[in-house]
Amino acid sequence: MNYFYIPELKFNREELYHCFLRNKNEWAFYGPTKLTSLHTKYVDLKEVDYIVNQFKKPDIIDNIKFFKTIAGGNVSAHSDKRNVAINIPIDTTDKQHTIFFESKGDYNNPNIKVGDKQMSVQAKKYNDVVETQRFILNQPACLNTSLPHGVENLSESDRVILSISFKDEYDSFSRINNLYRSNQLV
Numbered sequence: 001m002n003y004f005y006i007p008e009l010k011f012n013r014e015e016l017y018h019c020f021l022r023n024k025n026e027w028a029f030y031g032p033t034k035l036t037s038l039h040t041k042y043v044d045l046k047e048v049d050y051i052v053n054q055f056k057k058p059d060i061i062d063n064i065k066f067f068k069t070i071a072g073g074n075v076s077a078h079s080d081k082r083n084v085a086i087n088i089p090i091d092t093t094d095k096q097h098t099i100f101f102e103s104k105g106d107y108n109n110p111n112i113k114v115g116d117k118q119m120s121v122q123a124k125k126y127n128d129v130v131e132t133q134r135f136i137l138n139q140p141a142c143l144n145t146s147l148p149h150g151v152e153n154l155s156e157s158d159r160v161i162l163s164i165s166f167k168d169e170y171d172s173f174s175r176i177n178n179l180y181r182s183n184q185l186v
């Protein structure tokens with residue numbers, strides 16, 4: 001399994017969008033160009049405490065970030081440093097897809113740009129892939145981010161989502177899935 005939806009997780013799109021507009025943290029860019037980058041920045045957990053507090057154990061959350069994919073842009077096949085994410089739609093349309101791939105070749109470790117600084121990251125970028133599955137983030141979803149995946153934004157607006165990462169042994173897709181199945185996640 002690549003992902004599953006979490007319809008029980010309640011969120012307020014409008015409020016999250018205002019929180020996004022208010023956020024003055026620095027963007028980090030994963031990807032070669034603006035159009036093909038994932039733009040990320042940290043959210044103060046206090047600003048989204050009503051989401052954090054829906055988790056049965058809020059301290060399993062490591063961080064929460066805004067992710068932005070530019071209108072008409074895409075994020076090519078990669079796997080994250082983290083193994084699992086819960087993504088929540090903020091400003092999204094049905095012309096935007098999360099795509100899973102199977103790798104048919106090798107990979108390299110891309111650079112991340114924060115301001116003028118370039119850093120190497122543990123994420124992987126895949127050079128030869130075939131698409132295996134795609135879905136629309138129209139409700140909260142838990143994704144296996146250790147598998148090759150990407151984003152395609154064919155709409156005329158930027159795609160903005162919230163992405164939750166988990167700590168230590170909770171940074172595991174099977175662990176989060178098991179917690180969810182046994183009603184211990186939210």
Ligand SMILES: [Fe+2]
Binds near residue numbers: 080145149
């Ligand atoms: Fe990713």
